[in-house]
Amino acid sequence: MHFHLTPNVSQxxxxxxxxxxxxISGKPLDLKSIKIQIDSTITSLVDRINFHTExxxxxxxxxxxxxxxxxxxxxxxxxxxQLFYAPSLDLENKFSKNKVDNCEKPTTIPASIWREGLTKxxxxxxxxxxxxxxIHHTAGSNTNENxxxxxxxxxxxxxxxxGWDDIGYNYLVAQDGTIFSGRDAQGIADEDNIQGAHFCSxxxxxxxxxxxxxxxxTSPNLSQLEAxxxxxxxxxxxxxxxxxxxxxxxxxxxxxxxxxxxxxDGCATSCPGDSLALLIPEIRDNVRTTLLACGLPLKIKxxxxxxxxxxxxxxxxxxxxxxxxxxxxxxxxxxSTFGQILQSGHLKEKxxxxxxxxxxxxxxxLEDKSGSFQKHKxxxxxx
Ligand SMILES: [Zn+2]
Numbered sequence: 001m002h003f004h005l006t007p008n009v010s011q012x013x014x015x016x017x018x019x020x021x022x023x024i025s026g027k028p029l030d031l032k033s034i035k036i037q038i039d040s041t042i043t044s045l046v047d048r049i050n051f052h053t054e055x056x057x058x059x060x061x062x063x064x065x066x067x068x069x070x071x072x073x074x075x076x077x078x079x080x081x082q083l084f085y086a087p088s089l090d091l092e093n094k095f096s097k098n099k100v101d102n103c104e105k106p107t108t109i110p111a112s113i114w115r116e117g118l119t120k121x122x123x124x125x126x127x128x129x130x131x132x133x134x135i136h137h138t139a140g141s142n143t144n145e146n147x148x149x150x151x152x153x154x155x156x157x158x159x160x161x162x163g164w165d166d167i168g169y170n171y172l173v174a175q176d177g178t179i180f181s182g183r184d185a186q187g188i189a190d191e192d193n194i195q196g197a198h199f200c201s202x203x204x205x206x207x208x209x210x211x212x213x214x215x216x217x218t219s220p221n222l223s224q225l226e227a228x229x230x231x232x233x234x235x236x237x238x239x240x241x242x243x244x245x246x247x248x249x250x251x252x253x254x255x256x257x258x259x260x261x262x263x264x265d266g267c268a269t270s271c272p273g274d275s276l277a278l279l280i281p282e283i284r285d286n287v288r289t290t291l292l293a294c295g296l297p298l299k300i301k302x303x304x305x306x307x308x309x310x311x312x313x314x315x316x317x318x319x320x321x322x323x324x325x326x327x328x329x330x331x332x333x334x335x336s337t338f339g340q341i342l343q344s345g346h347l348k349e350k351x352x353x354x355x356x357x358x359x360x361x362x363x364x365x366l367e368d369k370s371g372s373f374q375k376h377k378x379x380x381x382x383x
Pocket of ligand 1: 135198271272
């Protein structure tokens with residue numbers, strides 16, 4: 001549906017039918033002025049802009065089916081809105097969570113299960129030899145816990161909205177650690193060797209993993225990160241690929257593309273969000289440690305030579321030491337994954353701190369003299 005909106009006059013989209021998600025596209029400037037109103041709740045779209053299609057657009061999955069959806073704009077704009085309806089499906093948590101400490105395939109919810117009641121994907125698949133696992137976020141809600149319904153709506157947006165054969169990603173990871181198999185293999189190859197639609201129109205050699213949520217400003221929680229790492233452990237072990245390696249790829253913005261890469265390594269996009277992008281070096285470290293423990297023969301190699309800062313032990317029970325080498329770092333902050341500052345102080349060459357918080361992921365932000373921050377993930381366990 002195409003809309004011409006005049007300033008501050010709300011326009012109602014079809015009232016006769018339930019919808020479960022909306023996809024709005026328009027010029028970036030237009031989208032910034034748009035809000036959607038459902039019942040009495042008004043949602044701004046600006047923080048939900050999704051660059052996946054290379055065209056700014058916003059995709060919102062509702063927590064319940066909605067009838068009265070209004071669009072309001074502060075200025076005169078032209079936009080296109082697509083609406084989807086995916087009947088809710090309750091899988092009653094029958095799928096167990098995933099371990100990260102081995103290289104077996106984690107449990108996933110097959111597409112044939114979560115897709116129940118929706119139109120099947122169009123036939124026609126290509127197999128590909130995967131050398132790069134590409135990490136995405138879906139730029140959607142961080143609070144909607146109807147994960148199965150979120151995945152079903154993404155499927156509709158990709159198939160009915162974008163006109164693709166199937167959902168674009170090979171795997172989707174929910175905030176509680178549930179993993180969904182994505183693109184249907186249709187008997188062509190293993191599902192993890194099916195070429196998807198997620199990486200800047202150059203999908204050959206890649207496997208796409210999308211984390212549900214928006215990680216521009218917040219980081220994924222521990223359950224979601226562990227599930228992501230469990231897929232990476234399994235897939236890189238299966239392909240005998242080193243997480244520290246890079247290979248030439250036709251759509252890499254740099255010279256080479258990492259074996260664990262992110263969407264914005266390939267084209268202009270904010271995906272997978274700055275807060276998730278910052279965790280990639282640590283994810284590579286973690287996966288490499290697991291691959292070695294699984295017996296994959298990897299050459300001795302480190303990305304951390306001459307690292308100016310060391311933080312140890314990590315994980316810890318709360319007592320950690322920060323050691324600075326030839327660095328102009330001056331202060332530290334410990335922040336929660338929600339961005340709350342829990343403690344702060346000055347840094348010496350060697351600083352030992354005690355973090356009196358419950359088990360979980362925290363961030364240590366180190367500020368240098370110019371006022372810029374270095375972010376390190378720390379894990380507190382066994383308290
Ligand atoms: Zn992406």
